[in-house]
Amino acid sequence: xQKISLEDEVNNIQKYYENFxxxxxxxxxxxxxxxxxxxxxxxxxQQHVVANGKKWEEWVIQHFLFLKERRRQQAxxxxxxxxxxxxxxxxxxxxxxxxxxxxLKNYMNEPxxxxxxxxxxxxxxxxxxxEDKSAEIKKSVDQVMEFYKFKSxxxxxxxxxxxxxxxxxxxTEFSSSEFTExxxxxxxxxxxxxxxxxxxxxxTTGSGGQSSSGKVGIIPLLAMLIQTVDGYxxxxxxxxxxxxxxxxxxxxxxxxxxxxxxNN
Numbered sequence: 732x733q734k735i736s737l738e739d740e741v742n743n744i745q746k747y748y749e750n751f752x753x754x755x756x757x758x759x760x761x762x763x764x765x766x767x768x769x770x771x772x773x774x775x776x777q778q779h780v781v782a783n784g785k786k787w788e789e790w791v792i793q794h795f796l797f798l799k800e801r802r803r804q805q806a807x808x809x810x811x812x813x814x815x816x817x818x819x820x821x822x823x824x825x826x827x828x829x830x831x832x833x834x835l836k837n838y839m840n841e842p843x844x845x846x847x848x849x850x851x852x853x854x855x856x857x858x859x860x861x862e863d864k865s866a867e868i869k870k871s872v873d874q875v876m877e878f879y880k881f882k883s884x885x886x887x888x889x890x891x892x893x894x895x896x897x898x899x900x901x902x903t904e905f906s907s908s909e910f911t912e913x914x915x916x917x918x919x920x921x922x923x924x925x926x927x928x929x930x931x932x933x934x935t936t937g938s939g940g941q942s943s944s945g946k947v948g949i950i951p952l953l954a955m956l957i958q959t960v961d962g963y964x965x966x967x968x969x970x971x972x973x974x975x976x977x978x979x980x981x982x983x984x985x986x987x988x989x990x991x992x993x994n995n
Contacts, residue, residue, distance in 0.1 A: 737783060740776050741794045747772065748798065763821040763828050767814055770806030777807070805829045811836060822865050823872060831872050834879055850896065851875050874899050884910040890923040898931045901950060905930075928954045956981075 735743075751757060751765040780790045795803065805825075809817065812832060820828055838844050852871035877899050884905075913926055931954040963969050 737776075737780060737785075737790075738794075740779065744769070744772050744776060744795075745797055759824045760821040763823070763825040764818070766802075766806050766825045767809055767817055767821075767828075770808070770810050771814065773803060773807050774810040808833060823869060827869065827872060830876055834876055838879060847878065847896075848875060851878070851900075870902075877904055881905055881910075885913055885917075885923065888913070888917045888923055890927065894924055894927050894931070897950065898927050901931065903930055925958070928958050932958070 747765075748769060751762070757765070777787050780787050791800075791803070809829060809832060817828065817832065820832075823831065835844075848871075851874045852867065853875060854868065878896065881895060881899075909926075909930075913923055916926060917923060932951040
């Protein structure tokens with residue numbers, strides 16, 4: 732077989748890219764697969780370029796103007812995985828696929844990673860059966876990424892990991908301005924957990940918002956209870972109007988809830 736030139740390889744890559752970029756009706760799975768395959772083509776081409784004594788960085792600038800730099804880097808970064816490993820997750824779409832699997836690569840040595848993936852409902856061998864299951868796993872992927880986004884932005888801070896996970900399970904996402912607020916709170920010696928409790932109370936999705944029956948979700952109620960009692964503990968006093976019978980009723984219900992949670 733005749734060996735093709737580096738320039739011909741570039742032309743083949745460009746044709747492959749332009750063919751699927753011009754196909755605006757492509758389904759998510761096919762689009763993700765095409766980007767992954769493009770990354771493989773680019774990685775192989777890079778090897779040939781270097782083997783011919785050329786500098787890859789200079790070659791890219793001269794020959795790949797048709798590809799956005801960030802997108803090219805993302806496609807090539809995923810070549811650390813075999814395509815067979817990624818294929819079951821193409822339904823996530825390329826952007827989510829890239830973010831999630833690079834996250835797994837960066838945190839693979841963390842001892843609690845597998846437990847965290849399981850807790851958020853991520854399956855390492857997904858059996859996708861319909862859109863509901865697909866949406867469910869996409870949600871779990873987003874929650875795992877949100878957890879590590881928080882962890883990355885809040886390094887060297889003290890906070891309750893379990894509380895953070897409860898907040899994220901409501902569907903909460905943290906904005907850049909919120910991370911700035913958290914960082915300022917930590918610098919001023921204020922509790923990050925108080926911020927998380929407020930976030931839990933304000934949750935508007937999942938069990939943090941309205942249930943299908945119209946009843947207020949229990950998570951924000953529990954968060955408000957924690958905050959209120961923490962205030963009583965701080966002041967070392969309780970309201971004079973607080974009826975003991977109602978407190979006893981709450982205690983009974985919370986004891987039941989705790990037993991149920993322990994058995995799950």
